[in-house]
Amino acid sequence: MQIKLSLALIAAAVAGSALAQQGMKPEDMIQTRQAGYKFMAWNMGKIKANLEGSYNKDVVLAAARSVAATANSGMGALYSPESGKDIGHVKTRVKPEFFEQPEEVKKVAVAYIREANELARVAESGDPAAVKVQFGKTGESCKGCHDKFRKDEK
Amino acid sequence: MQIKLSLALIAAAVAGSALAQQGMKPEDMIQTRQAGYKFMAWNMGKIKANLEGSYNKDVVLAAARSVAATANSGMGALYSPESGKDIGHVKTRVKPEFFEQPEEVKKVAVAYIREANELARVAESGDPAAVKVQFGKTGESCKGCHDKFRKDEK
Numbered sequence: 001m002q003i004k005l006s007l008a009l010i011a012a013a014v015a016g017s018a019l020a021q022q023g024m025k026p027e028d029m030i031q032t033r034q035a036g037y038k039f040m041a042w043n044m045g046k047i048k049a050n051l052e053g054s055y056n057k058d059v060v061l062a063a064a065r066s067v068a069a070t071a072n073s074g075m076g077a078l079y080s081p082e083s084g085k086d087i088g089h090v091k092t093r094v095k096p097e098f099f100e101q102p103e104e105v106k107k108v109a110v111a112y113i114r115e116a117n118e119l120a121r122v123a124e125s126g127d128p129a130a131v132k133v134q135f136g137k138t139g140e141s142c143k144g145c146h147d148k149f150r151k152d153e154k
Numbered sequence: 155m156q157i158k159l160s161l162a163l164i165a166a167a168v169a170g171s172a173l174a175q176q177g178m179k180p181e182d183m184i185q186t187r188q189a190g191y192k193f194m195a196w197n198m199g200k201i202k203a204n205l206e207g208s209y210n211k212d213v214v215l216a217a218a219r220s221v222a223a224t225a226n227s228g229m230g231a232l233y234s235p236e237s238g239k240d241i242g243h244v245k246t247r248v249k250p251e252f253f254e255q256p257e258e259v260k261k262v263a264v265a266y267i268r269e270a271n272e273l274a275r276v277a278e279s280g281d282p283a284a285v286k287v288q289f290g291k292t293g294e295s296c297k298g299c300h301d302k303f304r305k306d307e308k
Contacts, residue, residue, distance in 0.1 A: 032196045038189035043227060062226045069223035072216045073197060 026083035027090040033078040034092075040070045044142075047119075047135055050128075057126035064123035064131075067138070071116035076109065098149040108144040115141040180237035181244040187232040188246075194224045198296075201273075201289055204282075211280035218277035218285075221292070225270035230263065252303040262298040269295040 024032075043063040050060045081099050086092060098105060115138040122134040178186075197217040204214045235253050240246060252259060269292040276288040 032192060035189035035192035035196075038186060039193050039224070042186045042189075042232075046228075059228060062223070062228060066223040066227045069216070069220040070193070073220045074200075074213060074216060078196075 024078075024080075026080055027087040029078040029080060029083040030087065030090050030092045033075055036070050036073070036075055036078075040067050043067050043070075044135075044139070047123075047131070051132050051135060055128045057123075060131060061120075061123040061126075064120040068116045068120035071113045093151040093153070095149050095151055101148075104148065105145075108141070108148065111144055112138075112141040178232075178234075180234055181241040183232040183234060183237040184241065184244050184246045187229055190224050190227070190229055190232075194221050197221050198289075198293070201277075201285070205286050205289060209282045211277075214285060215274075215277045215280075218274040222270045222274035225267045247305040247307070249303050249305055255302075258302065259299075262295070262302065265298055266292075266295040 043066045046063045047060050047067075050056055050063075079094070079098065083092065084094055084096065084099050115134070119131070119134045119138045122130050125131075197220045200217045201214050201221075204210055204217075233248070233252065237246065238248055238250065238253050269288070273285070273288045273292045276284050279285070
C-alpha cells in the first residue's frame with residue numbers, strides 16, 4: 001500500500017518547480033524543505049544509532065516510516081525557481097543545476113523515494129542486518145541528490 | 155499496523171525528558187522539534203487546502219501519513235529539561251509547565267497521536283467529509299498542547 005502510493009505520487013513528488021505550491025512565499029518554501037530534511041536526518045540518525053548500539057525494532061520502524069512519509073510527501077512543490085537563491089537571512093544550498101536539469105532531478109528523486117519506502121518495508125522485519133543494508137542504500141540515495149544539487153557548506 | 159505501532163510507541167513518544175536523547179545538544183533538540191512541527195504544519199496546510207478546494211486523495215493521504223509518522227516518531231526524546239529555555243539565538247516557546255506536569259503532557263500527547271493516526275486511516279477512504287471531521291479533531295489535539303504548554307508568539 002505504502003509502496004503503491006509512492007509510485008502514484010512520484011510524479012507529484014519529483015515534478016519540482018512545475019508543481020510549486022501556489023500562494024507560498026519562496027522563503028517559506030526554503031525553510032519548510034529544510035525543516036523536512038532536518039527532521040528526516042534526525043530519524044535517519046536514530047536508525048544509525050540503533051544499528052550501532054542496542055536495536056529497538058519499534059523505534060527503528062517508526063523512524064523509517066517517518067523517513068518514507070517525508071519522501072512521499074511531495075516536496076517537489078517546495079522548489080519554485082524563486083526559491084533557488086538566498087532571500088534575506090534565509091539561505092539555501094540548492095544549486096542552479098537543480099532547476100536546469102529536471103530529468104536528472106527526477107532520477108535522483110525516484111531513487112530516493114524507492115529506497116526510503118523499501119527501508120520502511122524492511123524495518124517491519126526487525127532484522128538489523130537487513131535494515132543495515134537498506135539503510136546504506138537509502139543514505140546513498142540521499143547523497144545522490146546532495147552530490148549533484150547541493151552546494152558544499154560554507 | 156500503524157495504529158498498533160503507535161500504541162506500542164506511546165510510552166516512548168510521550169515520556170519526554172525521561173527519555174531525552176543521549177548525546178544531543180539542547181539547542182539541537184529545540185531546532186529538531188521545531189523542524190518536525192514546521193514540516194507537519196505544511197502537511198496539515200495541504201490537507202486544509204484540499205478540503206477547501208479541489209480534493210486529491212493521494213496528496214491528502216500522503217500528507218496525513220506524514221503527520222501520523224511525525225506523531226509516532228517519539229518526539230518526547232527532544233525535550234530534555236535543558237532544552238526548556240532559549241539558548242543563544244535558538245528560541246523556544248515551551249512553557250516551564252511542560253516539564254512540571256508529565257501526566258498532563260502524556261494526556262495531550264496520547265490524544266494527539268491517536269487523532270493523527272486516525273487521520274491517516276480516514277484519509278485512505280478518500281471521503282472529504284470524513285477527512286474534514288477527523289482533520290478538525292487532529293487540529294484540536296494539536297491545540298490541546300499549544301494551549302497548555304506553548305507560550306504566545308512575541
